[in-house]
Amino acid sequence: MNAWLYLHFPHLLLDYQLALQPPEAAVKPHALVHTVAARRTLVQANQAALQQGVEVGMADVLASTLVPELSLNEHDRLRESAMLTQLAQVLYQDIAHIVLHPPQGMLCEIRSLLRLHQGFHGVLARIQARLEQWPLRYCISSGYSPLAAKLLAQSQYALLTSEVGVAKAAVAQLPIEQSGLPGQQIARLRDVGLLTLGSVMQRPRAELGVRFGRAITLYLAELAGELAPPQDFYHPPARFDERVELAAEVATWPQLLFPLKRLLQQVESFLQSHQWSTRALLIRAHHRHGPPTQVAIQFAHAVWQQADLLSLSQLHLERQQLHAPVLELSVRVQRPESRQAKRSQMFAEVNEHADSLNELVSRLQARLGESKVQSTQLQDDWRPERHGAIQAWQQTEVANANAVQRPCWLLPQVEPIHRHQWQLQWGPERIVSGWWDAAPIQRDYYVALDAQQRQGWIYHSDKGWFLHGWFS
Amino acid sequence: MGYPAQVEALLQKGWVWQGQNAPLNKAENQFISTGWHDLDQRLGGGWLQGSVNELQVQQPFIGELAVLLPLLAQPETTALWVNPPAQPYAPGLHYQQVILNQQVIVNESNNKLALWAAEQALQSRSISVVLIWSNTLSAIQVRRLQQVAEAERKLAFVITPQQREEEARAYVTRLQLQRTDNLYISVLKRRFGWPLPAFPCAVDKHLPRRRRAL
Numbered sequence: 001m002n003a004w005l006y007l008h009f010p011h012l013l014l015d016y017q018l019a020l021q022p023p024e025a026a027v028k029p030h031a032l033v034h035t036v037a038a039r040r041t042l043v044q045a046n047q048a049a050l051q052q053g054v055e056v057g058m059a060d061v062l063a064s065t066l067v068p069e070l071s072l073n074e075h076d077r078l079r080e081s082a083m084l085t086q087l088a089q090v091l092y093q094d095i096a097h098i099v100l101h102p103p104q105g106m107l108c109e110i111r112s113l114l115r116l117h118q119g120f121h122g123v124l125a126r127i128q129a130r131l132e133q134w135p136l137r138y139c140i141s142s143g144y145s146p147l148a149a150k151l152l153a154q155s156q157y158a159l160l161t162s163e164v165g166v167a168k169a170a171v172a173q174l175p176i177e178q179s180g181l182p183g184q185q186i187a188r189l190r191d192v193g194l195l196t197l198g199s200v201m202q203r204p205r206a207e208l209g210v211r212f213g214r215a216i217t218l219y220l221a222e223l224a225g226e227l228a229p230p231q232d233f234y235h236p237p238a239r240f241d242e243r244v245e246l247a248a249e250v251a252t253w254p255q256l257l258f259p260l261k262r263l264l265q266q267v268e269s270f271l272q273s274h275q276w277s278t279r280a281l282l283i284r285a286h287h288r289h290g291p292p293t294q295v296a297i298q299f300a301h302a303v304w305q306q307a308d309l310l311s312l313s314q315l316h317l318e319r320q321q322l323h324a325p326v327l328e329l330s331v332r333v334q335r336p337e338s339r340q341a342k343r344s345q346m347f348a349e350v351n352e353h354a355d356s357l358n359e360l361v362s363r364l365q366a367r368l369g370e371s372k373v374q375s376t377q378l379q380d381d382w383r384p385e386r387h388g389a390i391q392a393w394q395q396t397e398v399a400n401a402n403a404v405q406r407p408c409w410l411l412p413q414v415e416p417i418h419r420h421q422w423q424l425q426w427g428p429e430r431i432v433s434g435w436w437d438a439a440p441i442q443r444d445y446y447v448a449l450d451a452q453q454r455q456g457w458i459y460h461s462d463k464g465w466f467l468h469g470w471f472s
Numbered sequence: 473m474g475y476p477a478q479v480e481a482l483l484q485k486g487w488v489w490q491g492q493n494a495p496l497n498k499a500e501n502q503f504i505s506t507g508w509h510d511l512d513q514r515l516g517g518g519w520l521q522g523s524v525n526e527l528q529v530q531q532p533f534i535g536e537l538a539v540l541l542p543l544l545a546q547p548e549t550t551a552l553w554v555n556p557p558a559q560p561y562a563p564g565l566h567y568q569q570v571i572l573n574q575q576v577i578v579n580e581s582n583n584k585l586a587l588w589a590a591e592q593a594l595q596s597r598s599i600s601v602v603l604i605w606s607n608t609l610s611a612i613q614v615r616r617l618q619q620v621a622e623a624e625r626k627l628a629f630v631i632t633p634q635q636r637e638e639e640a641r642a643y644v645t646r647l648q649l650q651r652t653d654n655l656y657i658s659v660l661k662r663r664f665g666w667p668l669p670a671f672p673c674a675v676d677k678h679l680p681r682r683r684r685a686l
């Protein structure tokens with residue numbers, strides 16, 4: 001049984017950067033170069049560049065002579081490792097045991113998943129389906145030991161079988177140069193005529209140890225799976241704060257939509273792996289100079305799916321202006337919460353109703369701004385302007401009843417009035433409250449009619465007569 | 473009533489609209505009672521489901537909210553208030569048995585965005601009534617609202633100052649509200665009949681009792 005799968009992404013950084021851009025960008029030739037002591041060689045190239053004759057390992061001068069429109073960027077190993085981690089987060093939705101082999105590979109243990117996905121090919125199909133969402137070039141290979149799977153994948157030998165014998169034969173075919181051993185060792189083995197891994201494995205191990213040192217016996221034991229070095233399994237981080245570098249400067253939000261889509265896809269897998277949902281995102285656009293543009297997005301209901309996150313974020317971003325071109329984009333998940341339903345009511349239908357009202361409010365708030373969508377609630381304060389406070393919308397429990405008739409409208413600002421234009425109908429009702437803080441009141445309230453026979457709520461205080469509300 | 477045979481044939485096809493007769497397709501469940509008997513009678517049974525209705529008010533606060541209170545006080549009514557003229561006051565609404573956490577208030581000075589919000593609400597299954605205060609709805613905007621309301625079978629009300637010129641609008645019902653000693657409603661337009669003159673509507677029974685001055 002081949003219990004290990006190894007995924008090798010030879011062009012990870014480049015593919016990932018292109019994945020963040022609209023598909024038409026990938027049609028142009030791109031390549032990454034690595035600089036060693038003033039020698040710049042190509043390490044990664046996209047399909048368009050390869051088709052035009054560019055090869056990995058070529059000098060950059062040669063490549064750009066061959067394809068003048070080739071766009072070259074510096075290869076950044078750290079960034080590539082960070083992307084591998086982000087990718088692991090995506091795969092973690094399907095595979096529990098992942099070991100990162102930075103910068104370009106990851107190892108998956110699949111024995112524990114065989115029953116869940118109905119066998120080896122079920123697991124494989126699952127991984128392939130997940131990776132299909134990402135335009136990444138990869139080589140996946142199975143192996144009876146972690147090292148065997150890794151060597152096969154790195155040599156682009158896509159061996160997908162659960163039979164150990166086939167995998168052993170394939171490993172034996174590998175040239176010694178691809179053994180992953182230190183260069184000195186390889187040279188010594190080649191000098192004595194051991195040109196493939198198979199020829200090394202056939203030799204008695206003890207004698208090899210005597211001649212080439214103990215390292216080689218350990219290596220062979222690891223390759224055979226007899227020695228299992230401890231694996232450092234990947235654990236999803238507890239927080240999500242990822243940033244991506246854009247291939248080119250971007251000046252408008254619509255152009256940022258594509259990278260944002262990818263980031264939100266990662267947010268979804270992050271939330272999914274923790275079984276969380278979120279009520280707030282912080283999107284930041286980083287500029288060359290100065291502080292980043294921040295957009296804080298609040299959701300009135302908890303969301304976790306990419307489609308919801310995206311449509312709400314889009315409404316938010318339509319209101320924003322970018323004052324400078326953007327180089328990098330980052331997304332942070334704030335206030336994640338566990339996804340279990342909070343049922344306070346007995347009947348599910350009631351909650352469902354409230355949920356969809358929350359959804360609507362989220363959508364309105366996203367487009368109009370949080371402060372413009374409001375609710376009105378009863379408060380435990382007898383001062384009229386605080387008793388029925390207006391606030392940014394939130395779903396609350398209904399407060400207990402109050403039997404006094406009050407107007408349905410309250411003026412945001414009280415209006416001074418002339419007493420003689422009003423006909424008092426009912427009153428006074430004296431309201432004295434708030435003596436404990438800075439806004440004490442002492443007022444006599446009346447229901448009164450104005451010249452047009454409208455019913456108003458007016459009061460008299462030491463400052464004079466004021467109109468405070470209308471009854472209908 | 474006897475008609476010539478040709479007219480009878482047209483009637484059979486439903487191509488002739490008859491003002492004086494009750495409409496053929498009028499069904500009880502199409503209407504939601506306004507809560508006011510007199511008004512129900514004049515509108516053929518109540519507010520038509522899936523309609524935008526106009527309330528023209530002589531002045532704000534003369535009783536237009538009282539006309540809608542029976543509808544808003546229904547326990548299943550969830551309403552969006554777009555640009556109300558003052559702050560809807562929780563204690564007063566609560567007294568009128570309006571359920572406070574089913575009222576969503578939107579204050580948006582940009583007319584376009586306000587209408588966008590109204591349209592979103594009409595399309596959401598959680599909102600049943602949309603109230604819009606606006607002075608400047610164009611014929612196109614009204615028609616658009618009416619289309620959405622009809623498709624989603626929702627009720628919308630537009631509260632607006634008295635319109636001077638009789639410009640056609642796609643409202644299903646147009647009412648004019650006036651107050652002297654009582655609230656008078658005249659029907660300027662209705663679905664199944666001719667306009668009607670002003671009649672008193674007893675909305676004051678929900679309001680503090682009126683009496684002579686102290």
